[in-house]
Amino acid sequence: MGRTAEWTAKGRGLLGKMPYWSSRGELGTWEERELLRARITELEAVLDAVSARAQADPDRSDLAPSYVAKARLELDAARDVLSHRTHPMMRRAAHLGVARSHLDVALNLMVWTASLDDVKALLPDLAARVDEHFAPRDPRRIRIKEIAQRLNQPDNRTLEPSERSFLADTVSLARRLLRKETLRVRSFVRIVRLVTIGLGLAAVAVAWAGCYWDDMVPLCFTPEYRNTFSVVCPTRTVTGFTSPPGTDAIASASRGADYLVVEIVGLVSAGIASAAALRRIRGTALPYGVPVVLALLKLPTGALTAVLGLLLMRGGFVPGLSALDSTAQIIAWSVILGYSQQLFTRSVDSQGQAVLDSVRGPQSPGSSGADHRR
Structure with a gap:
C-alpha cells in the first residue's frame, strides 16, 4: 500500500513537470494570452513614463500617485488572471475576457493621469474605439470629435476636467460594449x-x-x-x-x-x-x-x-x-x-x-x- 502511494506521488510529480500538465486549465487561445501578457508589459512601461510626466505637471502631480497605484493594481490583476492556476477550469477563454477588463480599467486610469501631450497621443485610439461602437449621429461620438479637433489646434494647451472625465467614461463604455458583444458570441456558441x-x-x-x-x-x-x-x-x-x-x-x-x-x-x-x-x-x-x-x-x-x-x-x-x-x-x-x-x-x-x-x-x-x- 505504501509502495503504491509512493509510485502515485512520483507519477504526479513527473506529470507536474510536463508542459501539458502545467497548462491543463488553459483552454483559451495561447497566442492571445501571450499577446495580452506582452500588452501588460508595454502598458507598465507607458505607465512609468506617464507617471513621471504627470509628477512634473503642477495640475496633475496631486492626482498622479493615486491613479498610478490603482492602474498598477489592475495590471497586476490582469497578469494574475492570465496565469495557469488562478482562473476557473473548464471555462473556455473566460480568463482572457477578465484580463481584458483589467487592462481596460488601467487604460482609463491612465487617461485620468496623463498629461495633455499624452492625451493627444492617446486620442486617435480613443476616437477609433468610440467610432466602432457608436452610431455616427450619437452625441458622444460627436463630442469626442469636437474635443479631438480642439486639442489638435496648435495654440491649445488646456484640457478641461469635464473633457477628461467625458473621454474616460465614454471610452470605458465603448470597451464594455465590446465585452458584451464578445460575451454574446460565447453565449451563442x-x-x-x-x-x-x-x-x-x-x-x-x-x-x-x-x-x-x-x-x-x-x-x-x-x-x-x-x-x-x-x-x-x-x-x-x-x-x-x-x-x-x-x-x-x-x-x-x-x-x-x-x-x-x-x-x-x-x-x-x-x-x-x-x-x-x-x-x-x-x-x-x-x-x-x-x-x-x-x-x-x-x-x-x-x-x-x-x-x-x-x-x-x-x-x-x-x-x-x-x-x-x-x-x-x-x-x-x-x-x-x-x-x-x-x-x-x-x-x-x-x-x-x-x-x-x-x-x-x-x-x-x-x-x-x-x-x-x-
Missing part, C-alpha cells in the same frame, strides 16, 4: 453546442430504438412490379409477394440495422455539406469556435433528417415517392435527405456570421464609420 448535444442524443436514441424494436416503425417500402410485390428495406429486400404485403410481412423483413444505416449515411452526407460550407467561413480572431460548432450541428441534424425524410416518404407525404424500388434508392435518398439539412441550418449559419460581425474591432468588416444599430 454555448447554445449551439447544447442543441448539438441534444440532437446527437436524439439520433442515438432513434438508432437504439430502431435496433431494439426493429418492427415498430419499419423503414421499408412495398413497390409493385408486374403484379409482384416486394418489401424493400435499407439493408434487405424480400420479393415474391402476390398480394400487397401486410404489417407482419413488413415487420419480418425489417432489420435492426435499418435505422443505423440510414443515420450513418445521413451523417456522412451532412459532413460533406459541412465541408462545402467552409467556403463561406472567413474565420475569427475570437477564442470561441463559432464555425466549428456550426459545422458539428449539421452532423446529427443530417442523421435525423435522413430518417424523418424516409418516414415522410413511406407515409405518402411526397407524391410519387411512396414506394422506392430498391435498397440502393433508399440509400440514395438518405444521402439527399442528409444533405438537405442545409435548408434547416442555413439560418443558423447566417445568425452565427451575424453574431461574429456584430463584434466591432479594427479587423471587423465595415467597422470604420459603420452605423452599428442597437
Whole structure:
C-alpha cells in the first residue's frame, strides 16, 4: 500500500513537470494570452513614463500617485488572471475576457493621469474605439470629435476636467460594449453546442430504438412490379409477394440495422455539406469556435433528417415517392435527405456570421464609420 502511494506521488510529480500538465486549465487561445501578457508589459512601461510626466505637471502631480497605484493594481490583476492556476477550469477563454477588463480599467486610469501631450497621443485610439461602437449621429461620438479637433489646434494647451472625465467614461463604455458583444458570441456558441448535444442524443436514441424494436416503425417500402410485390428495406429486400404485403410481412423483413444505416449515411452526407460550407467561413480572431460548432450541428441534424425524410416518404407525404424500388434508392435518398439539412441550418449559419460581425474591432468588416444599430 505504501509502495503504491509512493509510485502515485512520483507519477504526479513527473506529470507536474510536463508542459501539458502545467497548462491543463488553459483552454483559451495561447497566442492571445501571450499577446495580452506582452500588452501588460508595454502598458507598465507607458505607465512609468506617464507617471513621471504627470509628477512634473503642477495640475496633475496631486492626482498622479493615486491613479498610478490603482492602474498598477489592475495590471497586476490582469497578469494574475492570465496565469495557469488562478482562473476557473473548464471555462473556455473566460480568463482572457477578465484580463481584458483589467487592462481596460488601467487604460482609463491612465487617461485620468496623463498629461495633455499624452492625451493627444492617446486620442486617435480613443476616437477609433468610440467610432466602432457608436452610431455616427450619437452625441458622444460627436463630442469626442469636437474635443479631438480642439486639442489638435496648435495654440491649445488646456484640457478641461469635464473633457477628461467625458473621454474616460465614454471610452470605458465603448470597451464594455465590446465585452458584451464578445460575451454574446460565447453565449451563442454555448447554445449551439447544447442543441448539438441534444440532437446527437436524439439520433442515438432513434438508432437504439430502431435496433431494439426493429418492427415498430419499419423503414421499408412495398413497390409493385408486374403484379409482384416486394418489401424493400435499407439493408434487405424480400420479393415474391402476390398480394400487397401486410404489417407482419413488413415487420419480418425489417432489420435492426435499418435505422443505423440510414443515420450513418445521413451523417456522412451532412459532413460533406459541412465541408462545402467552409467556403463561406472567413474565420475569427475570437477564442470561441463559432464555425466549428456550426459545422458539428449539421452532423446529427443530417442523421435525423435522413430518417424523418424516409418516414415522410413511406407515409405518402411526397407524391410519387411512396414506394422506392430498391435498397440502393433508399440509400440514395438518405444521402439527399442528409444533405438537405442545409435548408434547416442555413439560418443558423447566417445568425452565427451575424453574431461574429456584430463584434466591432479594427479587423471587423465595415467597422470604420459603420452605423452599428442597437
